[in-house]
Amino acid sequence: MTNKPIYLDNHATTPLDPHVLEIMMPYLTTEFGNPASKSHVFGWSAEKAVNKAREQVAKSLKAHPKEIVFTSGATESNNMALKGIARCLKNKGNHIVSSSIEHNAVFDSLNALVKEGFEVTYLNPDKEGLITVEDVKNVVKPNTILLSFMAANNEIGTLNPIKEIGSFAKKAGIIFHCDAVQGFGRIPFDVENIDVDLVSISGHKIYGPKGVGALYVKNSVQKHMCALIHGGGHERGMRSGTLNVAGIVGLGAACELVVKNEKKEQEHALKLRTLLHKKLDSALEHVCVNGSIEQRVPGNLNVSFAFVDGEDLMLAINNKVAVSASSACTSASMKASHVLKNLGVRADLVLAAIRFGIGRFNTEDEINQVADLIIDEVSRLRNLSPTWSKVKDQKFNIIQ
Numbered sequence: 001m002t003n004k005p006i007y008l009d010n011h012a013t014t015p016l017d018p019h020v021l022e023i024m025m026p027y028l029t030t031e032f033g034n035p036a037s038k039s040h041v042f043g044w045s046a047e048k049a050v051n052k053a054r055e056q057v058a059k060s061l062k063a064h065p066k067e068i069v070f071t072s073g074a075t076e077s078n079n080m081a082l083k084g085i086a087r088c089l090k091n092k093g094n095h096i097v098s099s100s101i102e103h104n105a106v107f108d109s110l111n112a113l114v115k116e117g118f119e120v121t122y123l124n125p126d127k128e129g130l131i132t133v134e135d136v137k138n139v140v141k142p143n144t145i146l147l148s149f150m151a152a153n154n155e156i157g158t159l160n161p162i163k164e165i166g167s168f169a170k171k172a173g174i175i176f177h178c179d180a181v182q183g184f185g186r187i188p189f190d191v192e193n194i195d196v197d198l199v200s201i202s203g204h205k206i207y208g209p210k211g212v213g214a215l216y217v218k219n220s221v222q223k224h225m226c227a228l229i230h231g232g233g234h235e236r237g238m239r240s241g242t243l244n245v246a247g248i249v250g251l252g253a254a255c256e257l258v259v260k261n262e263k264k265e266q267e268h269a270l271k272l273r274t275l276l277h278k279k280l281d282s283a284l285e286h287v288c289v290n291g292s293i294e295q296r297v298p299g300n301l302n303v304s305f306a307f308v309d310g311e312d313l314m315l316a317i318n319n320k321v322a323v324s325a326s327s328a329c330t331s332a333s334m335k336a337s338h339v340l341k342n343l344g345v346r347a348d349l350v351l352a353a354i355r356f357g358i359g360r361f362n363t364e365d366e367i368n369q370v371a372d373l374i375i376d377e378v379s380r381l382r383n384l385s386p387t388w389s390k391v392k393d394q395k396f397n398i399i400q
C-alpha cells in the first residue's frame with residue numbers, strides 16, 4: 001500500500017479532472033471579468049466563456065442552450081425545480097409524487113413544500129430498490145402537478161425507469177423533474193431520448209468543480225418557473241446573481257469530457273466493480289448486495305458484510321481507503337440511511353452496509369488492494385464477534 005489512501009467514494013464527490021482545471025485557470029486569474037459587464041472586453045471575454053460552457057452543457061444533455069440555468073450545485077437545482085414549479089402551479093393543483101429514496105435535497109425541499117400546503121406521495125421501492133411506472137400511475141391524481149424521480153440512487157446506485165416515467169408524465173400532462181446527478185455521465189441520459197422537463201446536474205459529481213451545477217428547464221416549462229433567487233435578472237430571470245464564471249467554464253468542460261468518454265468510462269467502472277464484487281464474494285461468506293445488481297450504475301457496489309458493523313469496518317480501513325458507511329455520513333446529519341431502511345433491509349444489515357463508488361481514476365491494482373484489505377478486516381472483525389462464531393459453528397444460515 002502506498003501512503004495515499006485509495007479513493008473509492010466517487011458518489012460523494014469526484015476529483016477535479018486536470019484537463020478541467022487547466023481550462024478553468026484563466027478564469028480564476030487574468031480573465032476575471034463579469035459576464036454582465038456589457039461595455040468592455042473583460043466582460044465580453046467572460047460572457048463568451050459562459051456562452052461556450054452553456055453550449056457544452058446543453059449539448060451533453062441534447063438540450064438547447066437557452067434551457068440551461070446555472071446554479072450553485074444540484075442542491076440548488078433541486079430546490080429550484082421543485083419549489084419554483086410547485087409554487088407557480090399551486091392554483092392548478094397541490095399534489096406531488098416522488099420516492100422515499102431520493103436525495104435529501106429533493107426530500108427536504110418536498111417536506112418544505114408540505115409545510116406550504118402541498119401534498120406529497122412518496123413511493124416506496126421494492127427490496128431491490130426499484131420502482132415501476134405502474135407504481136407512479138397508481139398514485140397520480142387529477143391534482144398532481146409534479147413528479148420527481150432520481151435517475152440513479154446515490155447510495156445503492158439503482159436506476160429508475162426514467163424513460164417510462166417520462167413518457168407517462170408527458171401523456172398525463174404532468175411536469176417531470178429528474179435529479180440526474182448520479183446518472184448523468186454514468187448511464188446514457190439525454191432529453192431527446194427521455195421526456196423530462198427539469199434535470200438537475202452537479203459539477204463535482206462529474207470530475208468538475210464544486211459549487212456549480214445546472215438545471216435544465218425545458219423551454220415550454222419556463223413560463224411555470226418562479227425564481228427562488230431574485231436580483232439582477234440573470235439566467236433569463238430564473239436565477240439572479242453574478243455568474244460563477246470559472247465554475248461554469250469547468251462544468252462545461254466536465255460535461256464535454258463525460259460525454260466524450262461515456263462508453264469507455266462505463267466499461268472501466270463495470271469491469272472494476274465486477275472484479276471487486278467477485279473477489280469479496282468468493283473470499284467471504286454473507287456478503288449481501290443492497291439493491292439490484294443489474295439495474296444500477298456501473299461504478300456502484302453497496303454491500304453489507306453481515307455481523308460486521310459498517311462503522312467499525314470503516315474505522316479499521318479509513319487511513320488506507322476512502323469509502324462510506326451507509327449507517328452514517330451519507331449526509332451532514334449522521335443518521336442511518338433512509339434509503340436502506342426504506343428498501344426494507346434488516347436493521348443489522350443497514351448498519352453493516354458499505355458503499356464503494358468507483359470512478360474515472362481508479363485502477364485495477366487499487367481494486368485488488370482494497371479487496372484484500374476488506375477481506376482481511378472483515379475476517380478479523382468477524383472473529384471478534386460472538387454472534388459470528390455461533391453462526392459459523394452451527395453452519396446456520398440466518399441471512400434470507
Ligand SMILES: *Cc1c(COP(=O)(O)O)cnc(C)c1O
Pocket residue numbers: 011012072073074075076078103105150152153154179181182201202203204205211212213
Ligand atoms: C450530490 C448529490 C446532490 C447534491 O449536489 P450538490 O452539487 O453537492 O449540491 C443531489 N442529488 C444527488 C443524487 C446527489 O448525489
